[in-house]
Amino acid sequence: MEKRVTFRSAWLPYVLVAPQLAITVVFFFWPASQAVWFSFQLQDAFGIASEFVGLENFKALFADPHYLQSFKTTAVFSLAVATSGIAISLLLATMADRVIRGALAYKTVLIWPYAVAPAVAGVLWAFLFAPSIGIITYVLKGMGVDWNWIIQGDQAMLLVIIASVWKQISYNFLFFLAGLQSIPKSLIEAAAIDGAGPSRRFWTIVIPLLSPTTFFLLVVNIVYAFFETFGVIDATTQGGPAGATQILVYKVYYDGVKAADIGGSSAQSVILMFIVIALTAVQFRFIERKVQY
Amino acid sequence: MAAVSIRNVFKSFGAVKVIQGISMDIKDGEFVVMVGPSGCGKSTLLRMIAGLETITGGEIAIGERVVNDLEPKDRNIAMVFQNYALYPHMSVYDNMAYGLRIRGRSKADIEARVQKAAAILELSKFLGRKPRELSGGQRQRVAMGRAIVREPLVFLFDEPLSNLDAKLRVQMRSELQSLHQRLGTTTLYVTHDQVEAMTLAHRMMVMNAGRAEQIGAPLEVYSKPATTFVAGFIGSPPMNLIPGRVADGGKALAADGDVRLRLPEPRPAFEGRNVLLGVRPEHLEISEPGATLLEPDIDFIELLGSDSLVYGHLGADKSGPRMAARLHTSVVAKEGRLPLRFSAEHMHLFDPESGKRLEA
Amino acid sequence: MVEKRPLLDLFAHAVLVLGAIVVAFPIYVTFVASTRTFEEIMQVPMPLLPGEHFLENYAQVLFAGTTTGSRAAVWNMLLNSTIMALIVPLGKISISILSSFAIVYFRFPLRNFFFWMIFVTLMLPVEVRIIPTFQVISNLGMLNTFAGLTLPLIASATATFLFRQYFMTIPDELAEAARMDGAGPMRFFWDVVLPLSKTTMAALFVIQFIYGWNQYLWPLLITSDESMYTTVIGIKRMIVGGDAANEWNLIMATAMLAMLPPALVVLLMQRWFVKGLVETEK
Numbered sequence: 053m054e055k056r057v058t059f060r061s062a063w064l065p066y067v068l069v070a071p072q073l074a075i076t077v078v079f080f081f082w083p084a085s086q087a088v089w090f091s092f093q094l095q096d097a098f099g100i101a102s103e104f105v106g107l108e109n110f111k112a113l114f115a116d117p118h119y120l121q122s123f124k125t126t127a128v129f130s131l132a133v134a135t136s137g138i139a140i141s142l143l144l145a146t147m148a149d150r151v152i153r154g155a156l157a158y159k160t161v162l163i164w165p166y167a168v169a170p171a172v173a174g175v176l177w178a179f180l181f182a183p184s185i186g187i188i189t190y191v192l193k194g195m196g197v198d199w200n201w202i203i204q205g206d207q208a209m210l211l212v213i214i215a216s217v218w219k220q221i222s223y224n225f226l227f228f229l230a231g232l233q234s235i236p237k238s239l240i241e242a243a244a245i246d247g248a249g250p251s252r253r254f255w256t257i258v259i260p261l262l263s264p265t266t267f268f269l270l271v272v273n274i275v276y277a278f279f280e281t282f283g284v285i286d287a288t289t290q291g292g293p294a295g296a297t298q299i300l301v302y303k304v305y306y307d308g309v310k311a312a313d314i315g316g317s318s319a320q321s322v323i324l325m326f327i328v329i330a331l332t333a334v335q336f337r338f339i340e341r342k343v344q345y
Numbered sequence: 346m347a348a349v350s351i352r353n354v355f356k357s358f359g360a361v362k363v364i365q366g367i368s369m370d371i372k373d374g375e376f377v378v379m380v381g382p383s384g385c386g387k388s389t390l391l392r393m394i395a396g397l398e399t400i401t402g403g404e405i406a407i408g409e410r411v412v413n414d415l416e417p418k419d420r421n422i423a424m425v426f427q428n429y430a431l432y433p434h435m436s437v438y439d440n441m442a443y444g445l446r447i448r449g450r451s452k453a454d455i456e457a458r459v460q461k462a463a464a465i466l467e468l469s470k471f472l473g474r475k476p477r478e479l480s481g482g483q484r485q486r487v488a489m490g491r492a493i494v495r496e497p498l499v500f501l502f503d504e505p506l507s508n509l510d511a512k513l514r515v516q517m518r519s520e521l522q523s524l525h526q527r528l529g530t531t532t533l534y535v536t537h538d539q540v541e542a543m544t545l546a547h548r549m550m551v552m553n554a555g556r557a558e559q560i561g562a563p564l565e566v567y568s569k570p571a572t573t574f575v576a577g578f579i580g581s582p583p584m585n586l587i588p589g590r591v592a593d594g595g596k597a598l599a600a601d602g603d604v605r606l607r608l609p610e611p612r613p614a615f616e617g618r619n620v621l622l623g624v625r626p627e628h629l630e631i632s633e634p635g636a637t638l639l640e641p642d643i644d645f646i647e648l649l650g651s652d653s654l655v656y657g658h659l660g661a662d663k664s665g666p667r668m669a670a671r672l673h674t675s676v677v678a679k680e681g682r683l684p685l686r687f688s689a690e691h692m693h694l695f696d697p698e699s700g701k702r703l704e705a
Numbered sequence: 706m707v708e709k710r711p712l713l714d715l716f717a718h719a720v721l722v723l724g725a726i727v728v729a730f731p732i733y734v735t736f737v738a739s740t741r742t743f744e745e746i747m748q749v750p751m752p753l754l755p756g757e758h759f760l761e762n763y764a765q766v767l768f769a770g771t772t773t774g775s776r777a778a779v780w781n782m783l784l785n786s787t788i789m790a791l792i793v794p795l796g797k798i799s800i801s802i803l804s805s806f807a808i809v810y811f812r813f814p815l816r817n818f819f820f821w822m823i824f825v826t827l828m829l830p831v832e833v834r835i836i837p838t839f840q841v842i843s844n845l846g847m848l849n850t851f852a853g854l855t856l857p858l859i860a861s862a863t864a865t866f867l868f869r870q871y872f873m874t875i876p877d878e879l880a881e882a883a884r885m886d887g888a889g890p891m892r893f894f895w896d897v898v899l900p901l902s903k904t905t906m907a908a909l910f911v912i913q914f915i916y917g918w919n920q921y922l923w924p925l926l927i928t929s930d931e932s933m934y935t936t937v938i939g940i941k942r943m944i945v946g947g948d949a950a951n952e953w954n955l956i957m958a959t960a961m962l963a964m965l966p967p968a969l970v971v972l973l974m975q976r977w978f979v980k981g982l983v984e985t986e987k
Binding site: 057058059060064066069073075076078079080081082083084086087140143144147148154158160161163166167170171172173179187218221226275280282283286287304309314318321324325328329 | 708710713714716717718720721724725727728729731732734735738746747748749750751753799800801803804806807808810811812813816819822823825826827828829830832833834835836837838840841856857859860861862865877880881884889890891893915918919920921922925926937938940941944953956957960963964967968970971972975978979982983
């Protein structure tokens with residue numbers, strides 16, 4: 053994709069890109085390459101000297117059951133957040149696309165959780181689910197459910213999933229709505245004339261045509277669950293109880309900042325980098341193909 | 346106002362040759378139209394004169410100056426684009442004033458020029474409006490106004506009427522003509538529409554695949570086309586080109602399907618030679634018995650009210666070449682044979698391989 | 706909607722109402738809690754109607770923080786959040802529009818290389834490079850400063866991409882006409898490109914404001930000085946113990962304050978916000 057018309061100047065373009073490049077090099081490339089460097093190092097107890105140890109840190113990680121557990125935790129967490137987030141938002145968007153009256157009001161209410169910080173979302177839901185005073189806890193106890201997320205790992209996981217999904221609904225909703233509205237009405241009408249009812253039309257026409265959006269949101273939601281949910285977890289469970297909600301990015305933070313294991317934390321960062329790059333690459337490949345069709 | 350000189354100009358994009366040796370001397374004040382089908386290079390040539398494309402070989406001079414290395418703004422030219430290229434966020438006044446402001450003209454000077462151009466183009470009422478509030482024709486006039494206020498040496502038009510509907514196009518054509526009469530500025534105009542070319546040009550350049558096939562006044566191009574391409578491009582429906590061999594001592598053309606066409610004037614010099622016989626549909630007339638030169642079998646007729654377009658085949662059982670005739674009467678018969686003649690001055694002969702005109 | 710299906714319509718409204726309730730309920734409870742006293746909240750179940758201590762609670766947190774948790778005054782945190790939330794979009798927009806313009810409208814050696822360099826930043830959010838970025842900031846002496854808070858966040862390329870996409874839709878003829886009018890590249894940028902980019906800039910502003918305001922991990926790392934806390938991490942620091950030890954009424958009041966400005970921005974600039982979101986990711 054090129055512009056036909058270009059300006060010629062020997063020095064101007066460099067001046068224009070300089071600020072962004074400078075910031076990018078200092079605050080992105082340099083730290084990123086440092087992370088890679090540290091991942092090959094082992095720091096001594098006082099943090100004074102460091103020793104090049106090659107892939108030792110990585111090997112140690114993959115032998116560490118806590119680390120492998122955190123992989124599993126992250127996988128469960130992100131899949132749960134992504135799939136439920138997408139399913140719920142799709143339902144809401146489909147319904148919102150259908151109604152005309154009050155559409156703007158619904159839309160306004162549904163989109164503003166986007167403005168809430170994940171950490172705040174975590175605090176809100178932690179309050180609702182607080183083991184002794186939470187409103188929802190009260191209802192659950194009335195139904196015979198023994199709710200205490202501070203002790204029960206599964207419940208802690210449920211809490212952070214709910215908080216994370218709640219926040220993400222707006223984002224997914226907006227994209228689905230845009231996707232639904234870009235489906236030409238003539239297609240739906242043709243299907244109706246062919247005899248398809250709303251349910252059949254939804255599953256055989258709408259869903260396939262939405263697949264680029266759905267795929268895109270899947271990747272975005274997984275990346276969201278990997279990273280942006282840090283705030284949710286730190287504000288509520290801090291990875292507990294007993295590592296039940298310790299997702300990969302949280303462990304990077306904990307090991308690097310609280311436990312001062314620079315090498316291990318950096319190695320984890322590097323592994324995370326690979327995962328994100330892979331996800332982004334997959335997404336771009338797919339989007340490119342979509343553009344062709 | 347200035348003369349424009351195109352001297353043996355070449356243009357390549359990488360390995361692709363787009364303009365292959367074009368030359369023309371355009372006189373001061375002349376209205377020259379570059380016409381040809383899509384992809385022939387006419388817009389590229391115009392853009393090279395404008396300075397928006399570089400020149401691979403040859404020279405272009407405006408006035409006395411060779412402008413090959415000059416930026417567009419230094420060539421003292423103005424351009425009207427096909428899509429108008431109006432600045433959407435500026436008013437009509439600001440659109441027209443923009444170039445003048447950059448050149449540092451005084452406010453009073455700008456005001457005078459813009460008002461004058463607006464008056465000529467009947468835009469005075471719209472000076473405060475934004476482009477999106479104007480119709481297509483009005484936008485086109487603003488684009489022209491932007492060119493006029495600069496009082497350049499040369500106007501360049503790049504298919505300016507292509508985006509207008511048919512009726513508006515006819516109207517704008519006459520406005521362009523009166524504008525040129527009034528201002529007298531040297532104008533280079535690119536179009537793919539041969540009607541625009543014929544009506545507006547003092548001289549035209551018919552282009553094909555990067556070459557100039559013929560340069561001349563419209564009537565000359567019409568009545569003495571230099572190649573089969575030019576012959577087929579100008580005129581609608583296009584000139585009939587009937588392939589055959591000159592026979593009977595130069596008196597007839599022997600064509601496919603045992604067709605024998607009598608020529609209105611013998612051409613003994615071409616006896617035995619393969620040629621393309623050219624005659625325009627509008628030059629065919631219904632003939633008296635005995636004067637008939639050719640008698641096509643009618644396929645179908647289009648009645649236009651003023652004229653009839655008759656399409657048919659020569660030869661027994663329509664086995665010969667196809668042809669068309671434009672007659673100034675309403676032809677009643679829908680089928681059968683139509684006796685036709687044409688005069689010697691309307692006969693053209695072309696060489697089938699080179700496409701070039703054969704002079705008698 | 707092609708045919709009349711009243712039952713489906715009813716169902717649609719029901720679902721949407723339910724969705725709206727689920728979305729709004731936590732906020733409502735938060736608001737109620739922020740107007741009650743600590744004791745009222747400790748009752749089980751907590752009352753569900755707003756109480757009478759609105760002014761008291763908000764005044765308390767704004768000026769004095771909590772008593773069991775952090776004592777930092779929330780008004781200062783709000784100020785910090787605002788400054789951060791303004792610097793990030795303004796910084797990002799200004800450097801990105803310039804580099805985007807250079808990449809789209811100029812041809813120069815290394816152009817593609819720079820493009821990919823900037824592109825790569827999209828792939829790695831700040832959470833992945835926290836430790837070394839912390840060290841860089843520390844070495845530059847930027848801990849506990851606004852520069853340190855905002856610069857690493859400005860380094861990503863979302864704005865550059867949005868601008869690039871938009872510039873691609875500007876017709877070529879506009880630049881050619883400007884060239885003929887005698888405008889050099891920067892003149893063209895200032896007179897034509899910038900005014901045309903207003904909607905894109907507004908959309909970006911909304912998204913980046915929210916992004917800056919809601920930052921959590923990064924401010925957590927580099928601010929140790931209470932006077933530099935942002936509102937979002939301030940809340941976390943108020944939570945110190947189990948349920949009974951936290952002053953939930955005050956925490957909830959702070960949460961309301963933390964949610965308010967981004968929510969206002971979203972509501973007031975809804976159109977640009979939606980446009981910005983949907984375009985950013987394509």
